[in-house]
Amino acid sequence: MSGITFENVTVAYGRTVVLDALDLTVRPGEVMALLGPSGSGKTTALRAVAGFVQPASGRVLIGDRDVTALPPHRRGVGMVVQQYALFPHMRVDANVAFGLKARKAPRAGIAARVAEALEMTGMTAYARRYPRELSGGQQQRVAIARALAVRPDVLLLDEPLSALDARLRSGMLAELARLHRELPDVSMLYVTHDQVEALTLADRVAVMDSARLQDCGTPHDLYRRPRSEFTASFVGDANLLPVTVTEGGADFAGTRLDVPPAGDVAPGASATLCVRPHLLALGAGPNTLRGTLTELQWRGATHRLCVDVAGHRVKADVRELREAPPLGAEVALHFAGEDAVLLPTGVARG
Amino acid sequence: MLVHSRPARWAVWAAFAAVFLPVFALPFLVIVAASFATGWSGALPSGATLAHYRDAARGDALDALVTSLLTALAASASALAVGTWSALAVQALRTRARRLGRAVDTLFMLPVAVPSVVVGLSLLVAFSRPPLLLNGTPTIVVLAHAVLVTAFAHQSVTAALSRLDPVYEQAAASLGASPAHVLRRVKLPLLLPSLSAAAGLCFALSMGELSATMMLYPPDWLPLPVTVFAATDRGSLFSGAALAVVLMGATLIVLTAVSRIRTRASYR
Ligand SMILES: Nc1ncnc2c1ncn2[C@@H]1O[C@H](COP(=O)(O)OP(=O)(O)OP(=O)(O)O)[C@@H](O)[C@H]1O
Numbered sequence: 001m002s003g004i005t006f007e008n009v010t011v012a013y014g015r016t017v018v019l020d021a022l023d024l025t026v027r028p029g030e031v032m033a034l035l036g037p038s039g040s041g042k043t044t045a046l047r048a049v050a051g052f053v054q055p056a057s058g059r060v061l062i063g064d065r066d067v068t069a070l071p072p073h074r075r076g077v078g079m080v081v082q083q084y085a086l087f088p089h090m091r092v093d094a095n096v097a098f099g100l101k102a103r104k105a106p107r108a109g110i111a112a113r114v115a116e117a118l119e120m121t122g123m124t125a126y127a128r129r130y131p132r133e134l135s136g137g138q139q140q141r142v143a144i145a146r147a148l149a150v151r152p153d154v155l156l157l158d159e160p161l162s163a164l165d166a167r168l169r170s171g172m173l174a175e176l177a178r179l180h181r182e183l184p185d186v187s188m189l190y191v192t193h194d195q196v197e198a199l200t201l202a203d204r205v206a207v208m209d210s211a212r213l214q215d216c217g218t219p220h221d222l223y224r225r226p227r228s229e230f231t232a233s234f235v236g237d238a239n240l241l242p243v244t245v246t247e248g249g250a251d252f253a254g255t256r257l258d259v260p261p262a263g264d265v266a267p268g269a270s271a272t273l274c275v276r277p278h279l280l281a282l283g284a285g286p287n288t289l290r291g292t293l294t295e296l297q298w299r300g301a302t303h304r305l306c307v308d309v310a311g312h313r314v315k316a317d318v319r320e321l322r323e324a325p326p327l328g329a330e331v332a333l334h335f336a337g338e339d340a341v342l343l344p345t346g347v348a349r350g
Numbered sequence: 351m352l353v354h355s356r357p358a359r360w361a362v363w364a365a366f367a368a369v370f371l372p373v374f375a376l377p378f379l380v381i382v383a384a385s386f387a388t389g390w391s392g393a394l395p396s397g398a399t400l401a402h403y404r405d406a407a408r409g410d411a412l413d414a415l416v417t418s419l420l421t422a423l424a425a426s427a428s429a430l431a432v433g434t435w436s437a438l439a440v441q442a443l444r445t446r447a448r449r450l451g452r453a454v455d456t457l458f459m460l461p462v463a464v465p466s467v468v469v470g471l472s473l474l475v476a477f478s479r480p481p482l483l484l485n486g487t488p489t490i491v492v493l494a495h496a497v498l499v500t501a502f503a504h505q506s507v508t509a510a511l512s513r514l515d516p517v518y519e520q521a522a523a524s525l526g527a528s529p530a531h532v533l534r535r536v537k538l539p540l541l542l543p544s545l546s547a548a549a550g551l552c553f554a555l556s557m558g559e560l561s562a563t564m565m566l567y568p569p570d571w572l573p574l575p576v577t578v579f580a581a582t583d584r585g586s587l588f589s590g591a592a593l594a595v596v597l598m599g600a601t602l603i604v605l606t607a608v609s610r611i612r613t614r615a616s617y618r
C-alpha cells in the first residue's frame with residue numbers, strides 16, 4: 001500500500017515549462033482527481049509518475065521509493081489512457097495476461113489472475129475476442145482489467161472516460177467507484193477535465209491551471225470554500241463579483257454585503273466575492289442585489305435568471321417559477337452571508 | 351473513384367487503358383507470347399512450342415533460378431534484419447543523439463542514390479584483397495544485393511515506425527515489460543505487415559538485380575537475370591523470353607505468398 005508524492009516536480013519541453021514545481025501527495029488508498037483545463041499539465045504530471053517524461057528537477061516517490069530515475073517498466077504502476085491502447089494483435093485474455101507474463105509471474109497463477117480481473121470488470125464473456133471486436137466502453141473495461149491484473153499499488157488514469165458517450169460515462173463512473181471500494185488499497189490518480197467526474201469519484205481534487213497547482217482539497221471544500229477565482233469558476237458555476245472589503249463585510253457597487261471576512265484580504269482592498277448561482281434566491285433578504293432581468297431560461301426543474309446589477313451579470317438558479325417576471329423587470333436577489341466567499345482578486349484568470 | 355457520372359467514368363477507364371495497356375501490359379504480353387514462339391511473323395511471335403520452357407526447367411537454367419532464389423532470400427533476409435535494426439536504432443537515437451540518427455539515415459540512403467554499377471565496383475575494389483577476399487565467391491553477390499536493398503528495408507521500416515502509435519509501447523512498459531519484451535511482443539508484431547511488405551520489396555529488387563551482379567558474379571553463381579541477359583545477347587530471344595517469364599513467375603509467387611502473410615497479420 002503506497003501513495004504518490006510529487007516533490008517540487010518541474011517538467012519543461014525545451015524552454016516551455018509545462019509543469020511548474022508541483023508539490024502534491026496522493027495518500028495510500030486515496031483517489032485524487034487532477035482537474036484542469038486543456039493544456040494545464042495534467043497528463044504531464046501523470047506521465048512523470050509513469051516515467052514517460054523526465055522531470056527537469058524534483059522527485060517523484062511511489063510509497064517511499066524514489067522512482068524519478070527508474071525506467072517505466074520498473075515503477076509498478078498501472079496506467080489507463082483515453083485511447084485504451086489495447087494490443088490489437090492479442091485477444092482480450094492475452095491483453096490482460098500481458099503484464100503478468102512480462103513480470104514473469106508463475107504460469108499457474110496467471111489464468112486465475114486474468115479471470116479475476118475480467119470478472120471484476122465484467123468482461124469474462126469477452127475473453128476470446130480481439131479488441132477490434134469490442135465497443136469503446138468494453139475496450140476501456142479491458143484496459144482497466146489489464147492494469148489491475150498486475151495488482152499495482154498505484155493506478156494512473158488519464159481521461160479514461162472521455163472517449164465514451166455521456167450515458168456510458170456515468171455508468172463507468174459508478175463502476176470505477178465500485179472498483180475502488182473493492183480495492184481500497186490502490187491509490188488512484190485520475191486526470192480529467194470534467195468536474196462531475198472529479199467531484200463524484202475523488203476523495204480529493206487537485207485543480208491545475210497553466211502548469212501550476214491552484215488548489216487542492218476535498219470536493220466539498222473546493223466547492224464550498226474555493227481559495228481562488230480559478231477554482232471557484234472551474235469547480236461548479238460561480239458569480240464572481242468585484243467588491244471592496246470593509247470592516248465585517250464587503251461593498252459591491254454601493255451595496256453593503258454582510259459576508260464572512262477572509263484571512264488574506266484586508267479591509268479597503270479590492271477582492272472578488274464568489275456566490276454560487278443556486279444559493280441566490282428571489283426577493284429581498286439579508287444581502288440583496290437589485291437589478292434588471294436580462295435573460296430567463298427554463299431548465300426544467302429550475303429557472304436560470306441573469307440579472308444586470310450595476311453593470312455586472314449575476315446568474316441565479318431558482319426553483320422553477322410559477323410566474324416568471326418579464327424580461328426587463330426590476331428584480332431583487334438575496335443570499336445568506338455564509339454562502340458567499342471572499343477571494344483575493346486573481347491577477348490573470350486562466 | 352471521384353468521378354460519378356457514367357460517361358465520365360467510362361472516359362476515365364478508356365484513358366487508363368490507353369496509357370496502361372501499351373506501356374505496362376503489352377511488353378509483358380509480348381514476352382509471354384515470345385516465350386512460346388519459334389519465330390517472328392511481322393510484329394508478332396509465331397509458332398507454338400514448349401521447348402524453351404523445357405530447357406528452362408533443367409540444367410543451367412534451373413541452376414540459375416535456384417541461384418537467384420537463394421541470393422534473393424539471403425539478401426532480403428539480411429537486409430530486413432539490418433534495416434529493421436537500424437531503423438529501431440535511429441528511432442532510439444532520435445531523443446538522445448538526433449544528429450547521429452540523421453547521419454545513419456543518410457548513410458542508408460546512399461545505396462539508393464549511388465548507381466548500382468558503382469556499388470558493384472566499390473565492393474569489387476574493397477573485397478579483392480586478403481584478408482577480405484570475397485571476390486569470386488557467391489558471398490560477394492549476396493553482399494552486393496543486401497547492400498542495395500537494405501536501404502529500402504531501412505526506409506520502409508522507418509516509415510512504419512513513425513506511424514506506430516507510442517501508446518502501445520508505453521502501455522506495455524507501464525505493465526512491467528522490459529524494452530526487449532516490448533520489442534518482441536508488441537512492436538515487432540505490430541510492425542509485421544510493414545516488415546513483410548519490406549521483405550517482399552527487397553526480394554523482388556534482388557531477383558531483378560543485374561548491373562552490380564554483372565560486375566561480381568563468379569562462374570559458379572549465375573543468377574537468372576544474368577542468364578536472361580546472356581541468352582538475349584547471343585540472339586536466343588525466345589529462350590531468353592522463357593527465362594524472363596520464369597523469373598517473373600517465381601518473383602510473383604513469392605510476393606503473393608508474402609502478401610498472404612501480410613493480410614493475415616493486418617487482419618488481426
Ligand atoms: N511532447 C511535447 N512536446 C512539447 N510540448 C508538449 C509535449 N507534450 C505536451 N506538451 C505541452 O505541455 C502542455 C501540457 O500538456 P498536457 O498534455 O500535460 O496537458 P493536459 O492538461 O493533459 O491537457 P488535456 O486536457 O488537453 O489533455 C501543453 O501546453 C502541451 O502543448
Ligand SMILES: [Mg+2]
Nearest residue numbers: 042043044158
Ligand atoms: Mg491530457
